[in-house]
Amino acid sequence: MLWKHYHTPSTVQEALELLRSYQGRARVVAGGTDLLLDIRFGNVQAPEALIDITRIDKLHQLEADETVLYVGAGVTHAQIARSELVRSRAACLAEGCGVVGGPQVRNVATLGGNVAHALPAADGTTALTALDAEAEVVLDGERQWLPLRELYQGPGQSLLDHGRDLLLRFRVPLCGANEGSAFSRIMRPQGVALPILGGAAWVRLDESGAHYQDVRVCIGPVAKTPTRATAVEEVLRGQLVDDSALERAVSVALETLHPRTSKYRATKAYRREMIAVILRRILPRAVQRARSSAAVPQVRA
Template identity: 35%
Template sequence: MSRYAAARTAAEAVDLLGADPGARVIAGGTDLVVAARNGKQPLPGSLVAVHRIAELARQRDAEAELELGALTTHAWLECSPRVRTRWSALADAAAMIGSPATRATGTVGGNLMNASPAMDLGSPLLVLGAEVELRSGRGTRTLPVAELLAGPGRTTAAPDELLTIVRVPGPPSRSGSAYVRLEHRKAMEIAIVGAAAAVRLRPDGLVGSALLALTAVAPTCLRVPHAEALLIGRRADAETFAEAATVAAAAVAPITDVRAGAAYRRAMTSVVVTRALALATARAVRPPTETGRNP
């Protein structure tokens, strides 16, 4: 690394990025710095630090939407009573990330811009319909999270764009969401397979709408629309969930790495999808309280 600048405002950070196309943004450093220390990739030659920008650390919670500044930490999501009750899948995922120290410093914006296929926040943000705001010297644009993620370590953001805000719509009535992942231990683990589900029940108890997204089984976190469509108008029971899980498993393209083989990941996709759908449905029937995530 040859250059380092610490911006005090979002406007200053945007100017720095515009002046140096090769610069990378750093906030908590839980992805960028750890990767460098592990020898996966060197630190960029130029860094723009945004951790002192107060406007990026704010949150706004309204009935219509949850607005998260890019510096919102995983710990904030994990501990927020409103997130636990209304956007439960986000709280589920945040609570699984790294260690308490990682959750206290790692940020929503950093997690998204690192664009790991195994990131825990990606699938919950997809099923909750989240969008991001990107700011540059040319102005501001908004796009869905699904359009931001382009591949392992890649986004559609231009080099001079700064992710400033993540917006998550308020959930409809009679709905619930959940994130479940397969892991070998409860701390300092990366998802082997993960699934997020958001389910809305009709007054007659049948599924009115359902969104499913998978983690660590494709180049990006991905939605599985064929499995979602199968659920609509069906009973929210184990048989229906098993059918949807089978369809979801057929849509994945996992890899083999040091943590798991492709065949194992494909088989376990059915397991986590079934569990995520069951938990999301239970929360739609009986929403979690502010003191706990489970219904």
């Protein structure tokens, strides 16, 4: 059986009131590209009502000030991938969102839904993690900002109660001078179209562009939730940007990251090879973007 009611509230307040009135028998839906299929195929029990948040004006906007990007929970992958601002100043997010599904899915699927579904290695969340994003939520009635990782309790397990709580938006620091980011993933042409391995990197170079000042890297799936490769970041900080630093990062990654074999996806051995491949693809690209960041266009807030 499918849901009986489908609500399209136009304000956050209205959405929260609807959720309250159903007392847990309703569920929030954004793009629905995962949830509606889960309901159809019986993986998720159909709620009595669906509360569609994509018509809430505030939630489908991409906004920015000088240094921070706000991504509404109802913003689609297509909006993000297309945004000039995201492409230039949060490039890995545009790259990650740009490869999810095909155009029809990206036109509907939201970054918010992606995070709410708590998949450990969704392309968008890998990018958000490397960008050190935070999420604004209404958690048990309380509106608050949380680091992204706190929303993840395990594979498919979100901190949010989808019959009660709302994910409102993400706050993503924009890349400024000497900062850049990049995303890459490895797919296979058979079976489910999820990445065998995906990775995103963010770097800040010193003013000369010669040294890594700060680095954030997220590669997954290597854990039950999106996880920063802190040892890799550590080994790069303060180092000269060159091949030997990159190769040190690769060997630290291979020592500290432990991907698993997963059925019909990839062997552990293959995933280890891909850790190296991805790092060698994303780090130089992030560096190159950091060095050319002078060209980043003016933010129109």
